[in-house]
Amino acid sequence: MTSDKLTAARRTVLRAGVVLGTLAAARVVLAPDGGAPAPEGSVRRARGVPGSAAGPPGGYRLRPMAGETSRSGPGASPPRAEVAFTLPDRGREVALTFDDGPDPRHTPEILQVLRRYGVRATFFVVGECALAFPDLLHALADEGHAIGNHTWTHPQLTALPPDAVRGELGRTSALIEEVLGAPPALARAPYGDWDPLSLAVCAELGMSPVGWSVDSQDWTRPGPERIADTVLDALGPGAIVLCHDGGGDRVQTVQALEWYLPELLDLGYDPVRVPR
Ligand SMILES: [Zn+2]
DSSP states (O other): OHHHHHHHHHHHHHHHHHHHHHHHTHHHHTSOOOSSOOOSSSOOOOTTOTTTTOOSOOGGGGSOSSSOOOSSOTTOOOOOTTSBOBOOSOTTEEEEEEEEEOOTTHHHHHHHHHHHTTOOOEEEEOHHHHHHOHHHHHHHHHTTOEEEEOOSSOOOGGGSOHHHHHHHHHHHHHHHHHHHSSOOSEEOOGGGOOOHHHHHHHHHTTOEEBOOSEEOOGGGOOOHHHHHHHHHHHOOTTBEEEEESSSSOOHHHHHHHHHHHHHHHHTTOEEOOOOO
């Protein structure tokens, strides 16, 4: 029980720190919504990438990145058998995943926290963001994080014709291979919305589809304390945790990570990358 008390005390201290951090960051939090901050200076582009005429990431990502329902109606539930929602049963391993980046502000902040604790995570990147910030893609790979495909423009794949689905996933894999020298082995559909076609394209491209078992709900920006509580309360061995490093203001995501990451380590969890 002593360790529980220590954990509770630590949680209280950390909670106070998070609140102070929130106050300090209030000016930032209140900044107008606009998706990812506009890239500073000229947009860097990867060489030889198909379709690289696309502009920097736009504001479409202000839409919720997760938790939306599929256009599929009742009775038309998407195939789920081949999607990994949890990790293979290996002790207290869990996986932290970050979607919708890379983002020039929040991805480095998240990298910094992960580095502090020696933890590796999985980042499902949006192709057009990776195109705008290839250096961040390199930074993720250099620090040992896994990189997955999260489509080119973050559409609902199940609403697209086959050619567009192939384009969204194929173009993103091509860019990652162009920048890093190897294509991604993992993919996550926007909104977790898969169907037989998108799963088939995913398989054609040599990727395993990945879902999640714990939705941090960080994109709703309920406060870092609430995000951390959501993660810690739902966490269990094999959990795959959904968070976001891009797609909008992710100050709360970073603050929550600073709180729940040391806590889950104290609880004996072992954060790993999503395996291939
Ligand atoms: Zn997303």
